[in-house]
Amino acid sequence: xxxxxxxxxxxxxxxxxxxxxxxxxxxxxxxxxxxxxxxxxxxxxxxxxxxxxxxxxxxxxxxxxxxxxxxxxxxxxxxxxxxxxxxxxxxxxxxxxxxxxxxxxxxxxxxxxxxxxxxxxxxxxxxxxxxxxxxxxxxxxxxxxxxxxxxxxxxxxxxxxxxxxxxxxxxxxxxxxxxxxxxxxxxxxxxxxxxxxxxxxxxxxxxxxxxxxxxxxxxxxxxxxxxxxxxxxxxxxxxxxxxxxxxxxxxxxxxxxxxxxxxxxxxxxxxxxxxxxxxxxxxxxxxxxxxxxxxxxxxxxxxxxxxxxxxxxxxxxxxxxxxxxxxxxxxxxxxxxxxxxxxxxxxxxxxxxxxxxxxxxxxxxxxxxxxxxxxxxxxxxxxxxxxxxxxxxxxxxxxxxxxxxxxxxxxxxxxxxxxxxxxxxxxxxxxxxxxxxxxxxxxxxxxxxxxxxxxxxxxxxxxxxxxxxxxxxxxxxxxxxxxxxxxxxxxxxxxxxxxxxxxxxxxxxxxxxxxxxxxxxxxxxxxxxxxxxxxxxxxxxxxxxxxxxxxxxxxxxxx
Numbered sequence: 001x002x003x004x005x006x007x008x009x010x011x012x013x014x015x016x017x018x019x020x021x022x023x024x025x026x027x028x029x030x031x032x033x034x035x036x037x038x039x040x041x042x043x044x045x046x047x048x049x050x051x052x053x054x055x056x057x058x059x060x061x062x063x064x065x066x067x068x069x070x071x072x073x074x075x076x077x078x079x080x081x082x083x084x085x086x087x088x089x090x091x092x093x094x095x096x097x098x099x100x101x102x103x104x105x106x107x108x109x110x111x112x113x114x115x116x117x118x119x120x121x122x123x124x125x126x127x128x129x130x131x132x133x134x135x136x137x138x139x140x141x142x143x144x145x146x147x148x149x150x151x152x153x154x155x156x157x158x159x160x161x162x163x164x165x166x167x168x169x170x171x172x173x174x175x176x177x178x179x180x181x182x183x184x185x186x187x188x189x190x191x192x193x194x195x196x197x198x199x200x201x202x203x204x205x206x207x208x209x210x211x212x213x214x215x216x217x218x219x220x221x222x223x224x225x226x227x228x229x230x231x232x233x234x235x236x237x238x239x240x241x242x243x244x245x246x247x248x249x250x251x252x253x254x255x256x257x258x259x260x261x262x263x264x265x266x267x268x269x270x271x272x273x274x275x276x277x278x279x280x281x282x283x284x285x286x287x288x289x290x291x292x293x294x295x296x297x298x299x300x301x302x303x304x305x306x307x308x309x310x311x312x313x314x315x316x317x318x319x320x321x322x323x324x325x326x327x328x329x330x331x332x333x334x335x336x337x338x339x340x341x342x343x344x345x346x347x348x349x350x351x352x353x354x355x356x357x358x359x360x361x362x363x364x365x366x367x368x369x370x371x372x373x374x375x376x377x378x379x380x381x382x383x384x385x386x387x388x389x390x391x392x393x394x395x396x397x398x399x400x401x402x403x404x405x406x407x408x409x410x411x412x413x414x415x416x417x418x419x420x421x422x423x424x425x426x427x428x429x430x431x432x433x434x435x436x437x438x439x440x441x442x443x444x445x446x447x448x449x450x451x452x453x454x455x456x457x458x459x460x461x462x463x464x465x466x467x468x469x470x471x472x473x474x475x476x477x478x479x480x481x482x483x484x485x486x487x488x489x490x491x492x493x494x495x496x497x498x499x500x501x502x503x504x505x506x507x508x509x510x511x512x513x514x515x516x517x518x519x520x521x522x523x524x525x526x527x528x529x530x531x532x533x534x535x536x537x538x539x540x541x542x543x544x545x546x547x548x549x550x551x552x553x554x555x556x557x558x559x
Contacts, residue, residue, distance in 0.1 A: 032092050038055055055302075
């Protein structure tokens with residue numbers, strides 16, 4: 001047998017337990033325990049003070065199917081109504097017979113999810129049902145260091161066992177139930193009209209209750225034999241820890257036995273079977289580690305056979321055996337004493353729910369292993385997601401920019417359409433601007449030519465201009481109206497003498513109502529030698545009837 005060295009568990013074990021605290025329950029916790037056809041109720045405040053212990057019979061038929069959650073839930077709801085209770089936070093427990101308990105020694109890890117992964121991996125090999133159907137929770141115990149002999153058994157020869165230092169291990173108590181059990185309690189709670197806050201383990205609730213009774217001394221282990229109508233369980237506990245637990249399904253006294261007669265139904269047979277199971281369980285505990293000696297056996301329950309079972313165990317064992325007076329041990333109020341003896345599990349759950357770290361086992365909210373992640377796939381998904389986000393962002397920015405440009409384009413198109421309507425005006429202005437520009441580029445003041453021609457041409461009684469134009473080559477075109485052809489011939493001579501190059505005139509008859517009988521178009525090209533001095537020009541006399549400067553004449557003409 002391997003020696004073990006206990007190391008104070010205040011460091012790692014408590015640290016792991018605190019890393020995943022249960023969610024805090026309300027100030028008042030109500031515990032419901034189905035004990036055959038009896039509902040046992042315990043209430044405790046967050047100061048670990050027992051406020052209520054009560055029992056009420058369920059109104060179900062003796063042959064009713066107690067595995068039906070709807071039937072049991074409606075019966076529990078009616079029982080709570082009889083007591084006038086409307087609980088907000090309800091805790092229930094799972095009996096030992098429905099739980100698989102395993103004690104493991106695992107490598108020391110600092111993270112609780114990683115420890116949960118190790119627990120699931122190890123315990124899955126020992127379950128009598130598939131791991132997919134299991135709900136697994138565990139409690140971290142103390143940290144131990146195995147002796148050199150134990151290490152030599154565990155290490156392979158090639159690892160160098162002689163030089164290897166002792167390896168620390170964690171003691172972990174694992175509890176597993178089928179998922180159907182958890183679903184049964186959830187559906188029962190729903191049918192009863194309350195919300196289930198936690199689902200604990202009754203053996204540990206028994207241990208918590210005995211711890212509150214202060215019945216065990218020092219390193220001495222205490223064995224609790226709990227009698228229930230449908231189960232006999234034996235729990236061995238020491239140093240505030242559950243060391244061993246075993247449960248056996250029984251038939252209540254007075255029930256009809258199976259056809260093979262293996263299930264006891266009389267008081268004598270029930271007491272004898274319960275004593276045998278208790279002794280067998282204690283012998284089984286003797287082959288486990290750590291094997292702290294059992295110094296006391298107490299029997300608890302409300303079947304009426306507790307005293308007889310305690311007496312039977314006294315005759316079989318060499319250690320003291322007695323019936324547990326729970327009300328006296330917990331110093332309960334007088335009104336709570338009558339229902340206390342059979343409510344070890346209910347009171348233990350109530351006290352455990354109010355502890356700082358909550359219950360060590362909660363099948364409704366178990367400690368879960370770390371999620372196994374495929375980092376390569378995650379990186380691919382993250383990269384694809386980032387690329388998609390960047391692409392969407394670029395498309396969004398592109399759409400915004402396109403909208404802005406389209407708005408500018410639409411505004412420009414509106415301006416262009418408006419300008420297209422004024423195209424003839426713009427074209428005329430451009431042509432005029434071109435002419436003026438050419439005038440300016442040519443360096444000639446054509447208005448001076450206009451004034452010079454006015455002094456050179458014959459008087460208006462003989463000839464007058466109907467139009468004057470200058471092209472881009474600097475050619476001056478005059479349209480004149482004359483009284484006679486001789487006047488036009490004289491005009492040609494006068495223009496040449498004035499310094500212009502004159503294209504031969506074409507004289508055409510063109511009489512008008514003023515007596516000017518001839519018309520001609522004259523093309524003039526100023527010579528480079530032509531110098532115009534406006535100061536030396538002869539001023540043309542005005543006609544006696546010229547009214548161009550008379551404002552009154554303007555008004556008459558406008559009318």
